[in-house]
Amino acid sequence: MGRDADDDGTVVTPSAEFPPLRPDEVDTLGRIGERWRAPRPPDGLPVDPTLDRYRERPTAGRFGRLAPIELFAVPPPQPAGLARAAGELVATEPANLPRSRPARALSRLRRVVLGPPLRSSAVLYERMRKLIALPILSSDLLSSVAYGPEAMLTVLVLAGGGALGLSLPLAGVLVVLMVAVGLSYRQTIPAYPHGAGSYIVASDNLGAMAGLTAAAGLMLDYVLTVAVSVAAGVHAVTSALPGLTPFTVPLGVLVIAVLLAGNLRGVRTAGNIFVLPTYAFVVAVLALLVVGWGRAAGRGFAPVPPPAVPAAEGLGLLLVLRAFASGAVSMTGIEAVSNAVPAFKPTEWRNARTTLGWMVAMLVVLFAGLTVLIHLDGLVPRPEETLLSQLGRLTFPTGPWYALLQAATALILLLAANTAFNDFPRLLFFMARDGHAPRRFLHMGDRLAFSNGLLALSVAAALVFVVFGGHTESLIPLYAVGVFLAFTLSQAGMVVHWRRRPGRGSRRRLALNALGATMSGLVLLTAAAAKFAQGAWLVVVAVPLLVLLFHRIHRHYATLHRALALRPPPVGPAPAEAAEGEELPQQVRHLVVVPVARLNRASLRALAYAASLGQPTLAVHIAPEDVEADRFREQWRAWGSHVRLETIVSPYRAVIGPLAHYLEALHAAGPELTLTVIVPEVVQRRRWHRPLHSRAEQRLRAALRPLPQVVVTSVPVHLTG
Structure with missing residues (x-):
């Protein structure tokens, strides 16, 4: 059953971690309360609870x-x-x-790095206005023009310098694809004003399987976005400063750590950090285009012949498709705004749609302008220097402008991963809300950021970056499959959405989303087929494995929900087969068990606490041989035998196992009983004292945890010296 687009459950607030009870659950809770009977406590409380x-x-x-x-x-x-x-x-x-x-x-260091905690009510103010949202959400999309055209030309040049002319028609097709997908997402945003991520759209309209597939593709895309962006940024730095090349991997990991710290400070703080680099990059590239196109106009836009490059492969359809799929990485991040609609200031969907329009327009201008200018200047990819660096040296031969361009490029490439840091935790939030991801991803940190999701993304991206050695060309073949899988499913879901909601303009919207789905699907198939042997097979294999993992998580949570769901209380005592089914005080029958190793202050305090509960109490002593058992019984009688004692002889000197088996036998003999095991525990003040003790309390607790209807508690005795 699909979720309505205006469902308030999609609003991201700290309270989402604590979903309310359904009306039928509230009714059941009332019926349980009507039968609740407990011993009347004395009037008043020993302390003022307020x-x-x-x-x-x-x-x-x-x-x-x-x-x-x-x-x-x-x-x-x-x-x-x-x-x-x-x-x-x-x-x-x-x-x-x-x-x-x-x-x-x-x-204290954590507070300096992350800042003071924010109240839950501040979530209403931790929103972005358009001028702040644009750099935060477009850094990935706009920065891709620094390596997207180069990725396309790197494939074409394999067929020799003569094949580079194909970059213009391929760029034209990519521009059409950018506009089509951008317009499709623009109309998705008002249809899903509380967050129009591919996962939500595909789940609502195509079913859970399609939604999980889109989520798997997006998760892989976000991890690769961080790895590729950081790799490209470090490459830009090493292009200008070759001496730093041996430190590529440490530099990349350090950048990921800085990005994590910035995003853990919250949305508004992260926005203030990433505003300047994005706008500086846009201004620098626009200046490059203006000067470069001016120089080209001076020679009548006559293209400079590229240097002779020997062909390593024949020019065929497969190579052209590979080049097209490589250039399509320039579109990664175009879905970021639709995922983050709730992060905008009101009116959220209107501001998000306007921001997306600005992003797509800027992408088209920068991508098309750079591709044509590279063609006019006759540049070819070189492993030691990026194409944008070559273009900058040629356009700004003197003055500080080349250095400023490289600095802006390096900054935005390094910070472009922030788009993934904004969307990946939000995707995990929605999946966790639906039970397809661990519920810890519902939790907002003390700065109202999804801290667990940010940490998961950082660790995964750092691992990918280290494994691939920070090489951009090794990571890009993995890049397009996941994101275009999500694009295709999202747009196909919107086609179903408009078919279910016919009305004024629905046919036009349906046709536009159908065009976006068709073109995205073609790019998906092209990227998967053309780059399969180059590493795309990893994504093709990883997506179904992730979907299987999501299903297993959901099945676990479904089992947990069935086990913990409220049920009408049975009439009379709880049946013996309903283990741990007591919900009323009068259904609980106690047996308190106190393991006693020796009679000292800790064990006597545990025995006193057990006896004060007023329930049947049994002490258990594990002895390694009969002589010690007899000696302990004599000590017990000297104490006064105030509690029934049972002695177990363990000739193999094991303690935890025999005690656990004995408690299991007690439960089998009286399945209606709740066994409360009270363990005396000595608490050391200093951590280095802990290895000096056996910590039997923790081992006993771990051994008893699997047993049903066994409650384990400890009575601590704190050392004062």
């Missing part, structure tokens, strides 16, 4: 003073209609939570 005493300035404690930075604050009076619920407190930033000196230093 923490009203903290209205006065408290003394300093472990976490620092509670004022002016408090752990909890009593809410101030609210305007009419905005009063908080009774008993509601507001948690404020904890002060100096880490206790060790290195941890405190790391916490």
